[in-house]
Amino acid sequence: MNYHHLYYFWRVANTGNLTQVANEIHLSQSAISAQLKQFQENMGVALLTRKGRSLVLTPQGKQVLAYADEIFSKGEELENLINKGLPSQLSHISIGVLSNLSRNFVESFTLPLINDKFATFSLQTGSLDSLLEGLSSFRFDIILTNHNVELGQQNGIWHSELVSRQAIEIIGPSKPKRARKFPQSYADASWVLPSQNSEIRSAFSIACAKVQYAPKIKAETNDMAMLRLLARDSGAFSVMPSVVVRDEVANGLLHVQQSLPDAYEHFYAVTLAKKKVPPHVQNIIDNAKNRENFVTQPLSS
Template sequence: MLTNLSRNFIESFILPLMQQDKVTFSLQSRDMQGLLEGLNQHHFDLILTNHNVEVGQQEPLWRSELLSRQPIEIVAPATATSGGAFPHGFGDVPWVLPAKGSEIRSAFNVLCARHQYEPVIKAQTDDMAMLRLLARDSGAYSVLPAVVVRDEIAQGKLKVLQSIPGAFEHFYAVTLARKALPKHIRRLIDAARS
């Protein structure tokens, strides 16, 4: 799995494996290059990522399947109030954001530019687990898929203020193009896609 992938998404994906008596598995976090090398060397059957693997070759090495698409949300402390559609009511609120260059941050930057809004950025990180903690504990607003903070939303610590129009985080399963998948992995991918 990619190091910055939502742990809540990963848990939802692998939970069916936990319920199968004869299946054991190993989870490893690496950067994209390390994951693709491990897949190519047959150390992994599958990698989970939020980046589509570009093929660009006559005979592709990888098969990338879209598992899920989650809307990118503006998330705030449960006590926050919003004056309506972005940027009204957001004023000078502090923000904790994904790092520059991420798909989520790019979507937020486009939204800010469209509305000529300058966010007060208190922190930024490329780690979703850290972003989740900062969103939960800092009192700042954040931008991420609600799946990342679903427990905090359920507990009433955070709430979704609104979605960023047309912005989504995509979750992919990447496998070797020429390798047959074990049946339990194929079922896992099919279940996640439905």
């Protein structure tokens, strides 16, 4: 591999603009274009394609870019070692997050990174399909989701680690004067609920079916941030892990009524099964699994 060619590809792939890169590294556009063409011929696959005035990555180009990012990041560490005589201790983790996942949960997961002066991280939300595609093309080191993607997979691409199991609780606007029982205490209650395709809603529906309770549904949403606002402002009851409304509970705006019987939401860290997980990525996974205030229920129960 010609690393000059890889470097030119890396610069162009990150900007999408050949003219800009040519001006920055003081080479002609034709020279860079010729070397990019040679690089792609050597690789035996198209890495860039033109879209209007910009160059965009092909799926194969995204995979090559992920490796190039890592290669030139290591190059910067080497330069730091040569110039300062000290190895860089910085580590970076790229995290994909399911778009409807609790923001408080994500913050709890990343808290060790926030407090580590040698760590940096990036967060990007998306659908499960887009996150898995990003993981397979090495744009993410890890993704966070409430789905166990190992279940039903045929080719063994993904590895899911359970990092937390949060009790699903009934949340209400007022502090209960006495111990509540489900469903007797909610005969005339209105509810704001997660959408039908969520693990939380399924658990609530199962609990209702067991006791033949028909909830009066005021609203439903697939967005946990929106559910948090609806629970706070509607005066209705809702169901979710209390971590979602941690601040509202602490400030007395919402109150935990009771835990929904035998109901939990599960949170997973997903990595590529056939790629060795870097130590700094595994450390954050292990840290999440071991934190007592993060795993609110023992996994063995």
